Amino acid sequence: MSILVHAGTKVVIQGLGSAGKFHAGTMLEYGTRVVAAAHPGKGGERWGQVPLFDTVAQAVEATGADAACIFVPAGGAADAILEAADAGIPLVVCITEGIPILDMVKVKHRLDPRRTTLIGPNCPGVITPGACKLGIMPASIHRPGRVGVLSRSGTLTYEAVDQLTRLGIGQSTCIGLGGDPVKGLDFVEGLELFEQDPGTDGVVLIGEIGGQSEEAAARWLAERPRKPVVAFIAGATAPPGRRMGHAGAIIAGGKGTAAEKVEAFRAAGVRVVMSPAEIGVGMQAALAGK
Numbered sequence: 365m366s367i368l369v370h371a372g373t374k375v376v377i378q379g380l381g382s383a384g385k386f387h388a389g390t391m392l393e394y395g396t397r398v399v400a401a402a403h404p405g406k407g408g409e410r411w412g413q414v415p416l417f418d419t420v421a422q423a424v425e426a427t428g429a430d431a432a433c434i435f436v437p438a439g440g441a442a443d444a445i446l447e448a449a450d451a452g453i454p455l456v457v458c459i460t461e462g463i464p465i466l467d468m469v470k471v472k473h474r475l476d477p478r479r480t481t482l483i484g485p486n487c488p489g490v491i492t493p494g495a496c497k498l499g500i501m502p503a504s505i506h507r508p509g510r511v512g513v514l515s516r517s518g519t520l521t522y523e524a525v526d527q528l529t530r531l532g533i534g535q536s537t538c539i540g541l542g543g544d545p546v547k548g549l550d551f552v553e554g555l556e557l558f559e560q561d562p563g564t565d566g567v568v569l570i571g572e573i574g575g576q577s578e579e580a581a582a583r584w585l586a587e588r589p590r591k592p593v594v595a596f597i598a599g600a601t602a603p604p605g606r607r608m609g610h611a612g613a614i615i616a617g618g619k620g621t622a623a624e625k626v627e628a629f630r631a632a633g634v635r636v637v638m639s640p641a642e643i644g645v646g647m648q649a650a651l652a653g654k
Contacts, residue, residue, distance in 0.1 A: 384435030482548025509534015527644025573599035
């Protein structure tokens, strides 16, 4: 079983610039059902075997697309998210980096989470190995299996997946939440999905400094019986007040430090590894009940 995406997911691409074409091409190579692309003024044309439509609504009506992957530049990405949501797309993945925070605040205000799940922005996307890739992650490192991955960091997602695969531990679904301070799906919602999924036996959670998402996840985990979770928090050596990579990775007002997040997870009974090199073996031990 998988969550969010599966072999039958039908994808519409928004933004067919050079990056959009490249990554949409890798999605097609992986077997993802890219059934349409939305590009204003190009309706009726084709990109290879993919038909183009002027709007997402037209693409949905013609193809039944039920997921969107957005590569629109930062200035228009918020509108692209809302266009997909307004067209009735239940899953929207926004890869775009650098969307103004105020634009995302407006998106969060308008988006109905009961109708549309947003992944991102500024994220690698979501993949159910062997079934569907929706984003920019390197597919070759993934293997089908029963461990979920939930991460704010794209590159650390790849590192964790590679370690799991080398240890013979396949993945059920891997979700890159994105590193922006205002985004769609967050840790708690992701953990709820994995907890409900009979095809997931454990979860790797990768957080980082800044914000309070990890603390909220720790509180959620502390309140119920759950599957094994292994957590790693990036940014332990980051100086307060300096943004480290992601727009959301900044310690402000003394809150959001790595130490606070580690303490919160440990208090919740979560296995925490202190080096990214230990993520895979940590999950291996957790699954073995050690």
